[in-house]
Amino acid sequence: MKKKILDLIKKKNKKKIVSLTAYSKNIASILDNYCDIVLVGDSLGSVLYSYKSTREVSLDMMIEHSKSVRMGIKKALMVVDMPHNTYRNSKEALKNAKLIMKKTKCHGVKLEGGKKIYETVKILVKNKIPVMGHLGLLPQSDKTFKFKGQKKSERDNILKDSQLLEKAGVFSIVLECVETSLAKLVTKGLKIPTIGIGASKYCDGQILVFDDLIGLNPMKYRFVKKYINIRNEISKAVLNYSKEVRKIKFPNKKNSY
Ligand code: KIV
Numbered sequence: 001m002k003k004k005i006l007d008l009i010k011k012k013n014k015k016k017i018v019s020l021t022a023y024s025k026n027i028a029s030i031l032d033n034y035c036d037i038v039l040v041g042d043s044l045g046s047v048l049y050s051y052k053s054t055r056e057v058s059l060d061m062m063i064e065h066s067k068s069v070r071m072g073i074k075k076a077l078m079v080v081d082m083p084h085n086t087y088r089n090s091k092e093a094l095k096n097a098k099l100i101m102k103k104t105k106c107h108g109v110k111l112e113g114g115k116k117i118y119e120t121v122k123i124l125v126k127n128k129i130p131v132m133g134h135l136g137l138l139p140q141s142d143k144t145f146k147f148k149g150q151k152k153s154e155r156d157n158i159l160k161d162s163q164l165l166e167k168a169g170v171f172s173i174v175l176e177c178v179e180t181s182l183a184k185l186v187t188k189g190l191k192i193p194t195i196g197i198g199a200s201k202y203c204d205g206q207i208l209v210f211d212d213l214i215g216l217n218p219m220k221y222r223f224v225k226k227y228i229n230i231r232n233e234i235s236k237a238v239l240n241y242s243k244e245v246r247k248i249k250f251p252n253k254k255n256s257y
């Protein structure tokens with residue numbers, strides 16, 4: 001595990017880090033061939049369960065989806081999001097992070113926030129739990145869902161928080177919806193890699209929600225590029241299947257015992 005994390009950190013300034021989210025085994029087993037990091041994101045709350053926010057995601061949900069993802073992972077670093085209200089203080093965070101690590105056999109956990117979680121991160125790291133940070137737009141607490149870095153105070157805080165998280169021992173930081181010049185500044189100021197989502201090409205790596213990349217999610221976001229419209233492909237396949245069943249073409253002799 002330590003080696004995987006050190007190898008990831010070594011990629012900074014050398015090779016871009018590729019990352020995607022997965023919520024289940026079959027998808028994870030495909031992503032594992034191409035990704036450095038597979039994240040079981042609490043975005044599963046909105047993507048799979050249509051929750052209004054990730055705040056409704058429970059620890060049990062994260063653990064069950066992560067157990068499925070784990071079965072598809074052989075090479076990549078697997079990180080699991082700690083959901084809302086599972087790291088309100090260091091004691092709670094340590095108990096829940098240990099449970100996630102034990103039940104899912106993941107390689108690390110991700111927590112949202114900066115100064116507020118500094119002591120917590122230090123304690124997790126001291127207990128040999130690798131931690132990934134998350135700054136910029138923080139879906140577990142954000143009210144506006146606007147990109148970050150327009151106001152000077154916001155810029156200063158994100159910059160300071162990134163330094164604090166590094167000091168606390170995180171192995172990398174996700175920067176979500178961060179203005180380009182700020183993402184560049186944060187990335188330059190750190191020894192650990194930054195992983196951007198809506199945070200420009202200047203981050204050390206990139207992450208997207210997999211359902212967005214394949215066009216399964218019909219929503220459109222500026223920071224997403226759809227590499228395939230999988231909804232169309234699925235529609236075509238299901239249409240063919242429905243036609244064949246109705247015309248008694250499927251199942252045929254070959255599909256029967
Ligand atoms: O929950 C998630 O999927 C995430 C990524 C968008 C970084 O945190």
